[in-house]
Amino acid sequence: MIEVKGLSKRFGTTQVLTDINAVFQRGKVNQIIGKSGSGKSVLAKCIVGLHVPEEGQVLYEGRSFHDMDRDQMKEVRQEIGMLFQGSALFDSLSVIQNVLFPLQMFATMSKREMEERARFCLKRVNILDKDHLYPAELSGGMQKRVGIARAIAMNPKYLFCDEPNSGLDPQTSILIDDLIKEITEEFDITTIVITHDMNSVMETGENIIFINQGRKWWEGTKEELLNSDNKELNEFIFAGGLMRQVKKAMTGRS
Amino acid sequence: MGIIGHIGRYFLLLKDTFSRPERASIYWRRTVEEMDLLGLKSLGIVGLLSFFMGAVITIQTKTNIDSPLIQAWVVGFATRQSTILEFSPTIIALILAGKVGSNIAAEIGSMRVKEQIDALDIMGVNSAGYLILPKILASMLINPFLVMVSMFLSIFGGYIAGTATGIVSATDYLQGIQTGFIPYHVTYALIKTVVFAFIIATVSAYQGYYTRGGTREVGISSTQAVVYSNVVILIVNYALTQILLI
16 A cells, blocks of 8 residues: 655646645555646656655555665665556567566576566566567557566566556557556556546546646546546546546436 | 756766666676677777878878978877877777767667656666666776777878888888887876776766756757767866876
């Protein structure tokens, strides 16, 4: 479980996040949604420690991340897997080498065990047959799958996915969403997905947090999402006609 | 950010770079790969440049000191001194700042804008150490070798140009390159080379590591890496010359 308490972040004189409080539960796909520029990616970067907040705390199973020393932070980071928006695979390494990378850096296992683990992760995301290719030779969806394989290589307790569906066609998006949900349940990990893709929210969202103007505006489940009377949330989720039709079909109200 | 801020951030980056590596064997493997990429792949341009520069130094020296009062072997002497003291360590460093420096800044800058450095940080890898330390070590180990090759080829180029054009005889040239040879000058040149290698690798890596934005900014970082490396090399060259030769 990850807990965020009173987190605020500013860049220069621009206040980006103000007093965010949230709990991200284990074994669930927690989603942070919001418009572009609302601060959701900054929130995720504060949680994983890429940004240091001016105020507030991030607690990993009760351990305050930003109060840890360098070695303790390193230990927590080895429990984190992250899928980046652009996959962030290392261009000079092949698919299998990308997945092997965190194992070679940190794992205390033999070379053969590392290869077995990397192959298991690639098989889990259905891309084992592409293990010899380089990232530039893969499609966007394949790169995301390798990104997931790399993220789970070290058996993480926490999985972060930054816009996992960006740049993907709807069919591939669903595959990636399903994969994230399956992995979360299978490995019983705390997953946080940053997205503004409403299809993905309806597909996998279990605990949803809506960020608006750098503040937590709303929190709930996907069922509550459709029935919310929060004006800003409704403007965001029903901006497209498809979601209005989904609401009508599910609730009978337009 | 002002110049003091950049200098402070540069030293903080160096502190991170030299902190304890996660897996020494991986760092060493990367150092060997970088030695090939940054050093051996520069051998061609260094060799070509050195040969022709030596040839030009010989011809220009002869045409500028063509006096009956000056002995013929002085051409070889001047070529050797120019090559060892200044041309090979400094000019080659400036050339490498252009070739290797821009390569380092562009590679690390691209990794930054493609979030690959964030990926390393999140895994718990010391990204500064992993990316920069092997480049520093590789440059400091391989550049002295490049400079020694440069010294040899420059003096050889002078010999070929001098004898082929007939402006100096082989005997006079060979006498010149042996006259008044001070071995310490080679040591001085190699000390400069190692310091310049450190400057090229660290200044360029700094520019790449703190790249923000997209591909345009990677280009800007790459250009700044070359410009700032050259400026720092020229200033440090003056300081080292004063410290080591006077």
